[in-house]
Structure formats: C-alpha cells, structure tokens
Amino acid sequence: MNDPRARIIETAGKCLYCGFCEALCPTRPLGPHRGYGPRGRVNIAYMLAKGDVEASNHVVESLYSCLLCRACELKCPIALPIAEIIRNARGLVAEPGLKASRTHSINRVQVFARRT
Amino acid sequence: MLDVRSILRILADNIKRTGLPVPGDQGLLTSWSTGLGLSEKGDTILYTGGLYQLLPYIEEFAEYLEKLEGGKAGGLLLKAAGRLGRLANLSKIVVRPSREKLEYSRQVLVSIVELLRRAGVEIAYPGGVDSYSGVLLYDMGLDTVFVEHARRVAQKLESVGAETIVTVDPHTTHVLRKVFPQYVEGFAPIVKSYIEVLAENIDKLQFKQGDAGRVVIHDPCFYARYENIIDEPRQLLRRAGYTVVEPRRSGRMTYCCGGPVESIAPRLSRRIAETRARELDEAGGGTIVTLCPICYSNLRRAYRGLGIERDIQDLSILLYRRLGP
Amino acid sequence: MGKAKVIDDPAIAILYTREPSGIRGSHVKAVVFPEEEKDVSLILKTAYKYNVPIYPQGSSTSLSGNSVPLEPGIVVSMERMNRVLEINIVDNYVVVEPGVRMEDLNAELAKYRYMFPVDPASSSVATIGGAINNGAGGLRGAKYGTMRDWLLAVRLGIADEEGSILNLGCYTVKCRSGYDLARLIVGSEGTLGIVTRAVLRITPLPEDTVYALSFFDSLEDLMEAFIEIRRSRLNPFMLEFMDSATVDYASKSLDLPYEPKGNLFLVGIETSPESNQRILDTLTSLLESHGAHTIITAHGDKEAHDKKLFAVRKNLFTGQARYTLEKEGSSGRIMVMIEDIVVPPSKVPEAVTLIRGLGEKYGFTVFIGGHIGDGNLHPAVGFNAEDEEERKRVEQWFHEVMEIALKLGGSISAEHGIGLLKKQGLRMELEYKNSLKALQLMKEIKKAFDPKGLLNPGKVL
Numbered sequence A: 001m002n003d004p005r006a007r008i009i010e011t012a013g014k015c016l017y018c019g020f021c022e023a024l025c026p027t028r029p030l031g032p033h034r035g036y037g038p039r040g041r042v043n044i045a046y047m048l049a050k051g052d053v054e055a056s057n058h059v060v061e062s063l064y065s066c067l068l069c070r071a072c073e074l075k076c077p078i079a080l081p082i083a084e085i086i087r088n089a090r091g092l093v094a095e096p097g098l099k100a101s102r103t104h105s106i107n108r109v110q111v112f113a114r115r116t
Numbered sequence B: 001m002l003d004v005r006s007i008l009r010i011l012a013d014n015i016k017r018t019g020l021p022v023p024g025d026q027g028l029l030t031s032w033s034t035g036l037g038l039s040e041k042g043d044t045i046l047y048t049g050g051l052y053q054l055l056p057y058i059e060e061f062a063e064y065l066e067k068l069e070g071g072k073a074g075g076l077l078l079k080a081a082g083r084l085g086r087l088a089n090l091s092k093i094v095v096r097p098s099r100e101k102l103e104y105s106r107q108v109l110v111s112i113v114e115l116l117r118r119a120g121v122e123i124a125y126p127g128g129v130d131s132y133s134g135v136l137l138y139d140m141g142l143d144t145v146f147v148e149h150a151r152r153v154a155q156k157l158e159s160v161g162a163e164t165i166v167t168v169d170p171h172t173t174h175v176l177r178k179v180f181p182q183y184v185e186g187f188a189p190i191v192k193s194y195i196e197v198l199a200e201n202i203d204k205l206q207f208k209q210g211d212a213g214r215v216v217i218h219d220p221c222f223y224a225r226y227e228n229i230i231d232e233p234r235q236l237l238r239r240a241g242y243t244v245v246e247p248r249r250s251g252r253m254t255y256c257c258g259g260p261v262e263s264i265a266p267r268l269s270r271r272i273a274e275t276r277a278r279e280l281d282e283a284g285g286g287t288i289v290t291l292c293p294i295c296y297s298n299l300r301r302a303y304r305g306l307g308i309e310r311d312i313q314d315l316s317i318l319l320y321r322r323l324g325p
Numbered sequence C: 001m002g003k004a005k006v007i008d009d010p011a012i013a014i015l016y017t018r019e020p021s022g023i024r025g026s027h028v029k030a031v032v033f034p035e036e037e038k039d040v041s042l043i044l045k046t047a048y049k050y051n052v053p054i055y056p057q058g059s060s061t062s063l064s065g066n067s068v069p070l071e072p073g074i075v076v077s078m079e080r081m082n083r084v085l086e087i088n089i090v091d092n093y094v095v096v097e098p099g100v101r102m103e104d105l106n107a108e109l110a111k112y113r114y115m116f117p118v119d120p121a122s123s124s125v126a127t128i129g130g131a132i133n134n135g136a137g138g139l140r141g142a143k144y145g146t147m148r149d150w151l152l153a154v155r156l157g158i159a160d161e162e163g164s165i166l167n168l169g170c171y172t173v174k175c176r177s178g179y180d181l182a183r184l185i186v187g188s189e190g191t192l193g194i195v196t197r198a199v200l201r202i203t204p205l206p207e208d209t210v211y212a213l214s215f216f217d218s219l220e221d222l223m224e225a226f227i228e229i230r231r232s233r234l235n236p237f238m239l240e241f242m243d244s245a246t247v248d249y250a251s252k253s254l255d256l257p258y259e260p261k262g263n264l265f266l267v268g269i270e271t272s273p274e275s276n277q278r279i280l281d282t283l284t285s286l287l288e289s290h291g292a293h294t295i296i297t298a299h300g301d302k303e304a305h306d307k308k309l310f311a312v313r314k315n316l317f318t319g320q321a322r323y324t325l326e327k328e329g330s331s332g333r334i335m336v337m338i339e340d341i342v343v344p345p346s347k348v349p350e351a352v353t354l355i356r357g358l359g360e361k362y363g364f365t366v367f368i369g370g371h372i373g374d375g376n377l378h379p380a381v382g383f384n385a386e387d388e389e390e391r392k393r394v395e396q397w398f399h400e401v402m403e404i405a406l407k408l409g410g411s412i413s414a415e416h417g418i419g420l421l422k423k424q425g426l427r428m429e430l431e432y433k434n435s436l437k438a439l440q441l442m443k444e445i446k447k448a449f450d451p452k453g454l455l456n457p458g459k460v461l
Helices: A004-012 A038-050 A057-064 A082-115 B004-018 B027-033 B051-070 B072-083 B088-094 B099-118 B135-139 B143-159 B170-183 B194-200 B221-226 B231-239 B266-281 B293-306 B315-321 C010-016 C037-050 C102-110 C128-134 C181-185 C219-231 C244-251 C276-289 C301-306 C316-328 C345-362 C388-407 C423-432 C437-449
Strands: B044-046 B164-167 B190-193 B213-217 B242-245 B287-290 B312-314 C030-032 C054-057 C074-077 C084-088 C093-096 C151-157 C165-169 C194-201 C208-216 C238-242 C263-271 C292-299 C334-338 C369-371 C380-384
Touching: A004 A038, A004 A082, A038 A057, A038 A082, A038 C010, A057 A082, A057 B004, A057 C010, A082 B004, A082 B135, A082 B143, B004 B135, B004 B143, B027 B051, B027 B099, B044 B099, B051 B099, B051 B293, B099 B194, B099 B293, B099 B312, B099 B315, B135 B143, B135 B170, B143 B170, B164 B170, B164 B194, B170 B190, B170 B221, B190 B194, B194 B231, B194 B315, B213 B231, B231 B242, B231 B315, B266 B293, B287 B293, B287 B315, B293 B312, B312 B315, C010 C030, C010 C074, C037 C054, C037 C074, C037 C151, C037 C165, C037 C194, C054 C128, C084 C102, C093 C102, C102 C128, C128 C194, C151 C181, C165 C181, C208 C219, C208 C276, C208 C301, C219 C238, C219 C263, C219 C276, C219 C292, C219 C345, C238 C244, C244 C263, C244 C316, C263 C276, C276 C292, C292 C301, C316 C334, C316 C380, C334 C388, C345 C388, C380 C388, C388 C423, C423 C437
Parallel strands: B044 B164, B164 B190, B213 B242, B213 B287, B287 B312, C030 C074, C054 C074
Antiparallel strands: C084 C093, C093 C194, C151 C165, C151 C194, C208 C263, C208 C292, C238 C263, C238 C369, C334 C380
C-alpha cells in the first residue's frame, strides 16, 4: 500500500472547495459545523496529513462522524476518493492513539490487578 | 459523540483477545449451522464474516457504551474502561441480546443456505474457517490491528483451498473482495455476494406463482456504491413475485441508514436513520427490504422510535418465503 | 450565547476562510453559529461594542471572494438557522431562515406543486441568505429573473448599540414603504447587515415542460436560431449555450445516448399538456431550419434527465476542472476562475466572438458557456493555483472580458457579485457609465447602515 499520509496529501490537496459534495452528505445538515461534511473532512484530512493541525476533539469527531457511504463522491467534479481520504486520515488518528494507549493500558491493568 | 479513542481501544482489544469486535467466542459465529448438514469441504464455500450473527451483540454493546457516556461520571467511566480495555467486567456485563434478534440472524443465514441449494449451488461451510472479517477495524482506521487480523483470516480461508467464497452482507463482500487483496499478499479468491450467485442462477430458482405484493427496496451503500450490486436484488425480488418500489433515493443515489456511526455518534446515527425510515415509508410500498444486517437493525429501531408500524425484512427472508415446493 | 455556538479550534475555523474561487482569507479567531435571531442581535451588539469585524457566511459557494474573512475577526455562520418557517400558498410567499439551502426549500415547496425559481448551479448547497446577499440568478433567469425579483422582505440585524433587528419590505408584492431597503440588501454581500429571516415570493410549478437539446456546426447559425427564439413568443425559461471546444471537453468521460458534436444549445419551455406537441414542433422546426444537425427533444423534466439532455451542460465545471487537472499534471492545486458578465441578449453572438478572440490572444483554453437567454456568459479559465504569474495573467484576462461586456452595453457581473475579485471592475463600470459618483453614494449607504465598518469589511467597495 502507498503511504496513507502521502496519498491524502496527493488527493485531498486537489479539493476545489466547491461544496457540491455537501448536498448529498447525510451528516452535513445534521452536524454542528462544516467538519461534518465531506468538504470539511477532506480539508481537515489534508491539514492533519501535512501536520498543520492537531488531532483535536473536533478533528476526531469530524473524521469519525463520516459514514463512509460515498454519496459525496457522486458529486465531486474531480472525482476525489473522499471515503478513502477520510479512512486514511482516521488511521493517522487511530494508530498513534493506540500505540500510546497500549503501554499505558498495560501499566494500568497491572496496577489494577495488584489492587484486586 | 462518544469518546472515539476509548472505543477504538476497546475494539482493538476485543479483537486481539477473541477475534471478535465484541466480547464473546467463536461459537457465536457458527452455531446457526448446527443440524443443516453442510459439508466442510468444497470449491465454493460460505464465509459469513459474522456480521449478521454479531450485530445483536454489537448493538447491545453500543447501547451499553452510550449509557456509560450518558452522565458526566459515565463519560469518565467510558474513558477509564477504554484505557483498561481488558477490564473483564466490561465483557461480562454487556452482551445479552434478545432471543428474537438472535433468532432472526439465524433465520437469515439458514434462508441463504437454502436459497443457494435451491439455485443448484453446491455450498460448503467449513465452520472453523468462518470468522469476523475485521471490517470495523478497517473502517475505523485501525490499520495495524486490521492487517494482523486479516492475515489470520486469509490464512484460514486459504487453508481450505476454495475457488469461490460466497459472502452474505455488503461490508464483508467489500472488505474481502477489494480490501484484503490490497493488504494480504497473494490473496486472490473469487468473492461473490450470495445475491450475485443467486442472480447468476436465477433460472434454477423455483418460486411460487402469483403476486407477492409491493416491497420498497433500501440499497445499502456498500452494495450500491462500492460493489455495484444494484440490479441483482431487484431481479430476484421480481422473479419471486414482488413488485419493487423505488424510494426517492435509490440505486447508486441511495441514502445511508446511519448505521456505520451508530457506536460513535448515536444521536446523529438515529437522526439519519429516521430521515431514511420516513423516506422509505413515504415511497408507497409495503414491506421494506434490506440487504444488510446494519441497515435492518438501524431502520427497525428508527421505526420503533418514530412510532411507525412498518414491516421490515431481510432480502433472504422474503425470497425464502416465496420458494416453491 | 453558550459554548456550543462558538468554535475556536483552528482546524474548524479554517474551513470558513475559503471558497471555490480559490481565494483564501486570513485566519479567524472563531466561528460563531447563531441558532436564533437573538443570537444574531447579541453578536452584532457585541461586535459594535468591541469593534470586532464580522464576516457573515452561508455555505461559501461564492466565486468572487465575497465571504472570505480578511483580517482577524469572527465568521458568523448562518448554517444552523435553517428552518422553513411558513409556506403560504394563498398569499404566495414563504418565510425562511437564511441557512435554508435552496434545493431543500424547493423540495418542501414541491409538495404543494410550487417552486422558488431562482436556481444557481450551486442551489443544492447554496443558502437563501447567501443567494440574497449575492444577488444570485441561475438557469431560469431568462424567464424568472434573479433574487431581486423574488425577495419581498427581510428581517435584518445591523451593527449598532442594540444589535437592532429591522423589518424591511412587505409580505405583499405591492409595497411602497419609502425607499426600497429590502432590495438594497440583495447583492449587498453581507456588508450592510445580517439577514435573519426572509420573505420570498413563490410560484406554481409549470404544468408541463418541453426541452430541446441541439448541436450546431456553425456558431453563427446557433446564434441566429437564438435570436429567432428571442423574436418568437415562445418565452423559454432556459436557454443554455456552450461552444464546440467546451462541449468536447465537457462531454469526455460521459456516457451519452447521442453524439455531442458542435456548439450546444439547450432550450426549455414551460407548456401545458394541450400545447406540448405544438410548441415542441415549432421549436424543432425552428432549430432545424437554422441548421441544427442533431436535435433531441424531451417532454417533462424526467424524460429530459433520462435522455441526459442536461448532462453536458451540467458537466461544464467538471469538464473544466478535469481538463485543467490533466493539463497541469497531477501535482499541485488547480484553480478555475469563472467570469460572469452580462450583455443584452442580442449582443451575445458578438460577445462570444470577442471572448474567443481574447482567449487566443492570451493562449488560454477558455471554456465558454452561459445562460444566454438573459445574456449572461461564464467564460472560464483553469490554471495552476501556485503559479503566481499565470494567476496575474488570468486576472488581466478577466479585466478585458469585463471591458467587452461594457462595450456591448452590459455589466461586469450578472450573478456572482463583486466581492474582492471585481472591485476594480465595479469602478471601471461606473467610470464607463460616467457615474463614478455612484460609488461615493454606495459608500455613504454602507456608512449609514454600518458606521464602524464592521460588516464584511474590504468587500464590494
């Protein structure tokens, strides 16, 4: 597989910001801000991949509220693989999060075990 | 929105411990096949990937997590549970799905097997090989855990040397057909949804004569937009005597049931499901047909929440009912 | 207002600094999401007290830099005020909040067999508030005009000590309450106040429609057919045009039941079941007699969609974007700049010829399409967004296209507005019309509404 980070930068960086994708997105009209639509998610993914923003709670919510339903892709004038971009960006959030927690959770479990 | 990172940790931990996304054991996946006399070996094997069987458990688990997130203290509790992913108590408390839900899943799978038999497909079910596909790990971006899991699943599948693998739900179909080959070197069996297999053998299927009434079809995103399985279920329903009614958004333009974010953003998920449930209700048909366990459960819950009485059935059940003598 | 209505996370805030023109605004401290009118009032009052610039936004589909923030300040996103409050069929109006998307409004109205006829290409996401402030038009402009023809009244929040909310205009078509301040808001681009509610006229859906998609080898023949239709009493609501080179690009990768060759001309006429065939026959013979080599007709919107009559026209932006992507290679960001001039319809043939010549002079591949029924042309150029030199040349080209419009008795903007991109163009037009003093009047009006200059500063004037 290609490096997901590079792949995000290569694809998401092309977004024209037309917003047509938002029309078909089920979460956009129900979400509290643009991060709940494909245009927002694609650009957040791009910034995250470039290291321009941190994986803040808003960023995590934006990426993880996506249904990966690909309705948006029907409307993208440059046919961006939007669901793929978002899934790859989730990897940037999930993978380090897990590694950090693994050592952490082992320690905690040991503590827990000793107490009980 | 629930605490995503905690959920990811719990999910990854469950998979590593049991191979399943929720606490439980292998028996959950295979007990449905008991007494069906399915052979263990064959060129064409059934691989359920476990989504139908596990969904009642996933639902219960999600509801439990939602309750945990409820109050302020609850939110902290969830985070703590996430950090202490291996907390044994968590797995004991959560999973007690209703008998009715479990029975429905069993019926779906039994119907699929019978439909395949009647279509002249010799289908084997090596129960030891059936396992959870790991699709949730993939969707959530847990790539490392997914790849480890996928390799194990692929190894099992390859060990029986089948030419064709028949799947039963859209997510498993997609992950096995398009995703596995990207992550597991050399994995290249033919993967087909049972719907495709039935459509290929449609002339062998003997259905009862007569009008079976109107049904409104709800295309799942993963069949319609990822795997281009759109015509096949319609052909089958028509052949079985049903009149297929299209909702406002259908086929490639279908609208999601909200299911995929159910365990992470339950309120958002519910509102999407309600939007879709209303739309299907207004289509002017009878029974709603679903092709995916996630759609089935999410829409069913939405109707209950909306107080709308509407029959909703899996495709396999509707087709099975119409099988001739 | 409550914490949930303010977001200061830079990852989210930056999503409110961009638009499809490629113009990027500066970072903002926060985005505020009013959920009811009193939130808007509070925002305006607070902004006035602390001298904070505010940038009202709909869905940021504007094309002239109209809503991007320019200096540290806050964006006020109207997206959460998205309710249709009243549909009144007897009195022929709807009351809506500004964040309602145009297509969503039409989906509601369709239940009553009514419509809101202004339909910009972005209507699936464009909001009513944005359309009012941008003076939006669209494909049906030839018959139905633009926002100014359909706005009856607004509730407008202004930046003063109280954050006052004013009722401007009437619920009725006839209305003579002094100066027409409601329509002054149309095209004001958020520089005068924030619309918190709009009263819009609505109209019944046509009983029936017919369409004819035709292709002409000769541009002159097409233009003659167009002039002939203007002379006739057919009164089409839609008259769309694309030149042959543009058709080639835009139809690439489309699977069509006809061969898209030559200059494209799409005509839509509202009919009744009784008049359908007669009008379609008249239209077809008119197109034939002017040399159309392919004519595909359709009866009703559904058939027109099924026969893919709109596919090429709808693919204009996509075709342009993909062409540019191919040309500029896979690396880097591309930009598509879409011009928006208008000329008297009789001058369209001349305008198209001049624009073609101009494109050759610059060596640009210019995509030419437009709503020629109302004289509105959208020549467009795509280029590498990182190439500063090229960008300057495109801006220069923009300028010369605007000059063509003025020479032919038209205007520098039909429906996309002034924003940042056409501030100079506006000055040029007023100079051309020997009315530069109008610019001064506009500045005075701005000052009267917004004495501290806090609303969308730096735009239009």
